[in-house]
Amino acid sequence: MIQVDRVTKHRGGRLLWRDLSFTVARGEVLALTGPSGCGKSTLLDCIGLIDSLDAGTIHVGGTDAGRSRRRARRLRRDHLGYLFQDFGLVPDMTVDANIRIGRPGRSRGARRMTTAEALERVGLAGRGSDRAHDLSGGEQQRVALARLVVKQPDVILADEPTSALDDDNARMVLDALGDFASAGAAVIVATHAAPVAERAATVLRLERTS
Template sequence: MIEVRSASKRRGRRVLWQGLTFDVDRGEIVALVGPSGSGKSTLLDCIGHIETFDAGSILIDGVTVGGGGRSARLVRRRHLGYLFQDFGLVPDMTVQANIDIARVPAREHRGTPVRTAAALERVGLAGRATDRAHELSGGEQQRVALARLLVKQPDVILADEPTSALDGTNASMVLDLLDEFAASGAAVVIATHAAEVEARATTTLSLFDPDR
């Protein structure tokens, strides 16, 4: 599903990684591990086309996603889902509106569309659609982010330290749902320092710190 080939990235004169090549198949959970500064979050951003490689390429479902053409934009819209450490919600928007941001047209959906109410019930937030995101606790905001993934049903999920700000109960919910996404055929990539997250992964990719 994800193919990274000969990828390199610098920060100024500092090399984060170079010649990096790996695949992530459907149903696989890959944990990106390594010390702070080794480029875990940057690699996620490059996979999601928030940043670009200095050299190398990435394909998702056989399409080069770094381009600006229509096919690349469609792949990013249809296939990619994000789970951020800071939750990635718009604070002044309602829960419903934050979820609708990720919704793709029914004609482009790969499965049966999931209603917002059903997604919120699944993550334990039934009846909270009209609440503003800033009114929720951190754990509740991450649950909204999970509901957004349930609605979109992406083929690729990129998660950046998704449990670091959560208590044990909410962290377990995040990991359980990521397991479910993988079991349904999604490719999941998680940047993490947490041993319990790494233990859930099917594959570990270690990024070393070249200055260490």
């Protein structure tokens, strides 16, 4: 589902990684680990077509967006889902509105879960009219998960998704990511936490360059 082929990236004049290659298949969870500054988040941003490469290619579902902004937007809309450390919600919008942001722009065949059903699945039934800024950190991450439940993306990119959560919410997030993989998604998680990496089938450690 994801093919990273000989990618290179510099940041602020410093090399993050060179000629890096790996693949992530459907149903697989890969953990990116390594010290701060090694480029884990930047690699996720490149895979998620938010940042650009200096060299190499990344194919998502067999498609390389290259330098095409239009193709990148289509891939983000149709295939990619994100789970951020800061939850990625619009604070002044309602829970329902935040979840609707993630709805796909195309039909995928099977009936999609409604917003209410997704909220019930993540333990927030009846909270759709609440404002995101009124929720706790754990509840906001549950809303972000509900957004993924509705979208059902082929690829999920999670950047330190448990770092701001208590043990119960962290466990719920990890269980949900495992469920997405079991349903056929390719999941990549950037993490410092050993318990998170231990849940992954494959671990790729990045090293910090001098």
